[in-house]
Amino acid sequence: MVEKVTHSYWLSLALVNLAPKIDRVGRTQHSKNAKNSKVICLKNVARVAHPKWLRLHHTSTLAAQRKKGTTLKIMKTPKPSAISKRSENIVQAQLDAYNSRDLDAWLATYSEDAQQLLLHAGELAIGHDAIRKRMEERFNDAKLHAQLLHRIVMDNIVVDHELVTRTFPDGLGKVEMVCIYEVDRDKIVKATFAIGQAHSA
Incomplete structure (x- = not known):
C-alpha cells in the first residue's frame, strides 16, 4: 500500500x-x-x-x-537536573578509568551488587568479584580505548554510544557499543550493553 x-x-x-x-x-x-x-x-x-x-x-x-515573514519556534533541550549531572559524573568517571585501564578505579564506580547485562541476552556478571574476573584480562590490553560518540542523560539514566578499540583473538579491532547505565546513590547499579559487529582497526 x-x-x-x-x-x-x-x-x-x-x-x-x-x-x-x-x-x-x-x-x-x-x-x-x-x-x-x-x-x-x-x-x-x-x-x-x-x-x-x-x-x-x-x-x-x-x-x-x-x-512568509514567520518564525519557527526551536525546541530547546531541558536544563539538566542535579540528578542528571551526578549520574553523568559517575559514568564519565568510569569511562576515564576504563581508558586509563585502572581496574580498581573503574570498579569503584559500580555498586557492590551491580549487574552487567547483555541486551536481550541476560547477565554477564553480578557483583564486584564477578565483574572484576570478567574484566581483568580486558584491562591488561594496552590498546584498550573507548571513544565516546554520543551521550544522552535523563536523571539517573545515562546512555553512551561508544567506539571501542581492543585486541581480539584475530588482532586489533574496533566495535560499536551502546551502554545503558542506571545510577543510584552515586554508583552504577546496572549496566546493559548492546554490542555491534567487530571489524579490523
Whole structure:
C-alpha cells in the first residue's frame, strides 16, 4: 500500500520511528499549482528517513517560513537536573578509568551488587568479584580505548554510544557499543550493553 505523506519535516521524523512497520511510503511533492502535484513512490523507507534528506527538507522549510515573514519556534533541550549531572559524573568517571585501564578505579564506580547485562541476552556478571574476573584480562590490553560518540542523560539514566578499540583473538579491532547505565546513590547499579559487529582497526 502506498500512503500519501505531506511535505512536513516533523512527519518525516515520525517516519523514522515507523520505518520497521512500513514497506513502501509515498510523499506528495507540491508545485505552485496544486493540479501539478504528484506522488513519488519510494521503495525503501530509508530514503525518506535519510538524514541528508531530512536536513535538506528542514532547510527548505526554514526558507519558506522566512519568506512568509514567520518564525519557527526551536525546541530547546531541558536544563539538566542535579540528578542528571551526578549520574553523568559517575559514568564519565568510569569511562576515564576504563581508558586509563585502572581496574580498581573503574570498579569503584559500580555498586557492590551491580549487574552487567547483555541486551536481550541476560547477565554477564553480578557483583564486584564477578565483574572484576570478567574484566581483568580486558584491562591488561594496552590498546584498550573507548571513544565516546554520543551521550544522552535523563536523571539517573545515562546512555553512551561508544567506539571501542581492543585486541581480539584475530588482532586489533574496533566495535560499536551502546551502554545503558542506571545510577543510584552515586554508583552504577546496572549496566546493559548492546554490542555491534567487530571489524579490523
